[in-house]
Amino acid sequence: MPSITRRRALYGAVALVTSFAGCSGETSSGSSYPPEDVDNVAIDPESYSLRNPRSEPTVWSGERPTPGEDGTNHYWNHVFVTGPDDAANVSFADVPGADEARNFLDATDYDTTTVYVEQSAVQECFAPELCYVEWSETEIETSYTRRYRDVDVACETDVEDVVATLVRIPAVIDPSDINGYGSSHGSRTCARRNERIRQRRNASDGGAHP
Amino acid sequence: MTGRLTRRSALALLGASALAGCSATTPLGGENETELDGAAIRAAVAGASPSIPERLPVGIGADHLAATRERARSLIDTVPADLGPEQVPNGAIRERIGRKREHAVDSFDRATEGATPFEQLEAFADARAEARFAAGAWRAIDEGLTREDLTDEADAVRADRRAFRERWQYVGGDPVAAVRVHAAIERRADPGRTDMAFGEPRRYRLGNPLGVGELAEEVERARVAVDDAAHCYDRLIQSADEPTDLRTRFVDARTALRDAFEAEREALPSVDPEQPWRVEGVDVEDTPAEAALEELYEPIDPRHDDGWAETTPARSLLWAHGSFVGLGAFESLRERVADGETFALESADDVVALRTDAIDAVRTAAGESSVPVLTRTMLTDVAGRIGHTDDRLSKVDDDVTAARIRREVSTYLVAAARARSTPAASERVAGALRPE
Numbered sequence: 255m256p257s258i259t260r261r262r263a264l265y266g267a268v269a270l271v272t273s274f275a276g277c278s279g280e281t282s283s284g285s286s287y288p289p290e291d292v293d294n295v296a297i298d299p300e301s302y303s304l305r306n307p308r309s310e311p312t313v314w315s316g317e318r319p320t321p322g323e324d325g326t327n328h329y330w331n332h333v334f335v336t337g338p339d340d341a342a343n344v345s346f347a348d349v350p351g352a353d354e355a356r357n358f359l360d361a362t363d364y365d366t367t368t369v370y371v372e373q374s375a376v377q378e379c380f381a382p383e384l385c386y387v388e389w390s391e392t393e394i395e396t397s398y399t400r401r402y403r404d405v406d407v408a409c410e411t412d413v414e415d416v417v418a419t420l421v422r423i424p425a426v427i428d429p430s431d432i433n434g435y436g437s438s439h440g441s442r443t444c445a446r447r448n449e450r451i452r453q454r455r456n457a458s459d460g461g462a463h464p
Numbered sequence: 465m466t467g468r469l470t471r472r473s474a475l476a477l478l479g480a481s482a483l484a485g486c487s488a489t490t491p492l493g494g495e496n497e498t499e500l501d502g503a504a505i506r507a508a509v510a511g512a513s514p515s516i517p518e519r520l521p522v523g524i525g526a527d528h529l530a531a532t533r534e535r536a537r538s539l540i541d542t543v544p545a546d547l548g549p550e551q552v553p554n555g556a557i558r559e560r561i562g563r564k565r566e567h568a569v570d571s572f573d574r575a576t577e578g579a580t581p582f583e584q585l586e587a588f589a590d591a592r593a594e595a596r597f598a599a600g601a602w603r604a605i606d607e608g609l610t611r612e613d614l615t616d617e618a619d620a621v622r623a624d625r626r627a628f629r630e631r632w633q634y635v636g637g638d639p640v641a642a643v644r645v646h647a648a649i650e651r652r653a654d655p656g657r658t659d660m661a662f663g664e665p666r667r668y669r670l671g672n673p674l675g676v677g678e679l680a681e682e683v684e685r686a687r688v689a690v691d692d693a694a695h696c697y698d699r700l701i702q703s704a705d706e707p708t709d710l711r712t713r714f715v716d717a718r719t720a721l722r723d724a725f726e727a728e729r730e731a732l733p734s735v736d737p738e739q740p741w742r743v744e745g746v747d748v749e750d751t752p753a754e755a756a757l758e759e760l761y762e763p764i765d766p767r768h769d770d771g772w773a774e775t776t777p778a779r780s781l782l783w784a785h786g787s788f789v790g791l792g793a794f795e796s797l798r799e800r801v802a803d804g805e806t807f808a809l810e811s812a813d814d815v816v817a818l819r820t821d822a823i824d825a826v827r828t829a830a831g832e833s834s835v836p837v838l839t840r841t842m843l844t845d846v847a848g849r850i851g852h853t854d855d856r857l858s859k860v861d862d863d864v865t866a867a868r869i870r871r872e873v874s875t876y877l878v879a880a881a882r883a884r885s886t887p888a889a890s891e892r893v894a895g896a897l898r899p900e
Contacts, residue, residue: 379556402672405605408553443669 295388295455297448300422302358303381304351305415312347312418313355313371315340332394333371334429337364344371358420368427372396372437373418378409385444386451387421393434396421399444500869502862504812508819509854514826516843517579520648521641522699524581532588532688533575539595539684540568543602552605560674561598568595582648585692593685600680604673611662611679618660618683625690629653632697634711634777637704639897643714644837645700646778652693654776658686714777717896721784724892728791729764733798737765740794743801750867751806752818755874756797760881763790785838785893792885797877807877809866815857815873822850822876825883835890842886846879853879 306312311319315333335341341359346352362369376382382398389395396419403409440447543565544551552558568591575587603609632653636642651657660682668675701707736742740761741754748754763786809815826847833839853875860869 377556379554401669402556402674403554404671405552405554405557405673408549410555411559441667 294390294425295386295451296424297386297451298444299384299387299424301384302351302355302420304346304349304355304418304420305376305381306347306349306418307378307415308347309375309414309416310347312349312373312416313420314345315343318345331373332435334427334432335359335362335364335369335371336427336429341369355418355420362422364426366424366426368423368425368429370394370421370423370427371418372421372435373416374437375414376400376417377411378413378415379403379407379411382417382419382439383444384419384421385447387423389423389425389427391428391431393436394423394427394432395436395438397438397440397447399440399442399447498810498866499863500809500815500866501812502860502864505815505860505864505869506858508812508816509857513819513823513850513854514830514847515579515851516826516830516840516847518583518586518844519580519840520582520696521638521644521837522696522703524585525695525699528692528695529581529584529588532585532592532691533572536568536572536575536588536591536595539592539599540565540572542599543595547602557601557605557672557674561601561677564594564598564601564677568592568598589685589688589692592688593681596684597677597681599677601673601677604676609676611676614676614679614683615662618662618686621660621683621686621690622655624694625653625655625686628690628694628697632693633709634714635704635707635709636700637707639710639713639717640835640837640894642700642704642710643778643781643893643897644841645696646714647776647782649693649696650776650779652689652696658682658689660686711777713897714781715774717893718777718780718784720896721781721788721893725784725787725791729766732791732795735761737761737767740765741801743798746801746804746806748801748806750870751808752870752874752877753797753801753806755871756807756877756881757794757801759874759878760790760794760797763787764794781893781897782838782841785842785889788889788892789842789882789885792889793878793881796885797881807873809870809873815869815876818873818876818880819850819854822879822883825880826850829883829886833887833890835887835894838890838893839886842890843883846883846886849875850879 304312311331313333314331315335319331333344335344338360341362344359346355359369370387374382377400379402380400381403383401385397385399387394387396398419543561545565547558547562549555549558552561571587571591571594575584575591578584578587600609600614632649634642634646636645660679662679667678741748741757743757748757807814807818826843829839830843853872856872857869
């Protein structure tokens with residue numbers, strides 16, 4: 255079971271995700287990197303990214319979120335999709351790729367899979383690339399690297415987009431038990447970030463089968 | 465040692481924010497809240513300090529220098545200075561190319577102003593590498609250059625490096641001058657220092673033009689390194705009346721110096737490696753003396769001792785020189801502390817006095833050494849650190865506290881101690897190289 259301290263740290267991390275997005279170098283929030291427990295880790299999980307050039311909710315379930323009274327945006331709200339009924343409840347902002355995102359939800363096998371949607375602000379010239387997702391009964395954590403978008407994509411370094419990432423977690427998760435979220439962002443390639451998890455996984459396999 | 469937040473690195477992290485009005489509280493010990501006259505410190509560090517330009521005891525040919533300068537210039541000129549969204553729509557890639565070009569121009573200007581041909585050579589090498597990154601990335605965008613297109617050039621560099629290493633021998637006339645030149649060659653001819661990594665880009669994904677720039681920079685750095693190494697070697701041979709093979713002499717000298725150094729280190733009064741500043745009966749906590757003793761102990765700490773390298777005998781002799789400089793500096797400063805001196809900062813005058821003493825020590829050592837080749841090499845570094853400290857202290861607040869700048873000020877103490885111990889260390893090394 256995760257400790258209370260770690261859980262609190264993960265809570266705290268949620269709001270930090272946006273400020274970390276797009277930084278260079280290695281930043282991580284809320285938990286150890288790479289994760290110590292390698293059982294519930296999916297490396298390079300199936301995912302779909304939806305980019306919104308406006309600072310607004312991009313994926314939501316039920317009513318469209320409205321900005322808080324203090325003017326804060328809630329586009330980073332997490333969304334879980336556990337079955338076709340949930341999927342029917344999900345809406346997307348009117349942006350290119352929304353139809354494909356809908357297809358991604360519809361093509362998911364919810365008997366074995368949960369879709370987790372995470373949204374954050376990302377510099378316009380960069381794209382987040384999901385390296386792995388880690389989960390327990392109570393927590394979800396993702397790890398991203400960032401890559402330059404293609405050279406012919408017109409963008410500027412002082413502009414941010416919202417990027418929603420739809421992640422297929424290969425497990426059935428009860429969202430009501432999830433109370434901690436975390437996310438880390440780095441600039442090394444996913445291959446390098448994931449290599450350490452693979453090594454740890456091999457090491458623990460070796461321990462089980464001497 | 466890896467993975468542990470050392471006291472030094474913690475202090476360095478604190479130092480990064482400590483000078484510009486951040487909280488004065490450090491978690492690493494007590495505080496000296498004595499306020500100093502920041503304006504007086506800023507005025508003092510604006511005064512002249514000695515610059516000891518780096519030089520080799522052989523000349524650099526005017527033709528060679530002109531060729532590397534021309535190469536740097538033409539690489540810079542390959543990249544438009546005003547790249548815009550029409551040429552490179554992605555602003556992050558455009559800015560990265562532009563910044564590399566700016567760095568190259570800065571290095572080129574630094575080279576042009578270099579006080580010695582050797583300093584110029586080094587700055588042109590930087591300019592070429594930086595410009596080549598920008599040029600490679602821009603050609604990838606403009607002409608479709610790929611990483612694979614650089615393969616032949618990299619092969620040619622490797623072949624030239626192999627050929628040079630085959631003809632390179634540890635020859636020379638005067639062995640001290642030869643050590644200095646061969647050390648410069650060792651740095652440039654080492655394949656491990658100028659690796660050209662084909663395969664997956666280090667920092668960028670395949671298809672990113674910056675990945676082409678990255679590799680082009682590595683190829684250029686390797687090219688300039690092997691060309692400069694070969695040039696320095698040829699000049700060394702030309703400069704000697706009767707070049708003789710000095711390798712055995714280098715290795716024997718290194719062995720003798722190492723034995724002598726270890727004996728002298730063992731003769732030091734007992735030093736706790738975790739707290740090398742601790743001196744019986746003297747409270748140095750929070751003073752520049754504490755920080756200076758810690759810094760001076762590091763190169764002579766047996767736990768960090770990795771200075772013996774069969775493959776680079778010339779550089780290992782420079783390392784030996786640095787070890788003796790460090791040992792002498794540590795001993796002399798420790799003696800002064802044992803006599804009760806802590807160099808505590810009571811006023812801006814104390815800062816100015818330590819700075820003046822460091823500058824005097826550098827000037828004196830530069831003027832009186834009987835082995836100028838080795839002494840100058842060390843003093844280049846010492847003088848550079850004084851200049852760096854001046855830069856940092858030029859930004860202090862009006863009401864800066866003694867605690868906040870004690871680490872900067874300790875650099876003056878370190879510089880003075882090292883400068884004073886340099887001539888004797890130079891004679892030790894020269895004596896081992898020129899027995900009888």
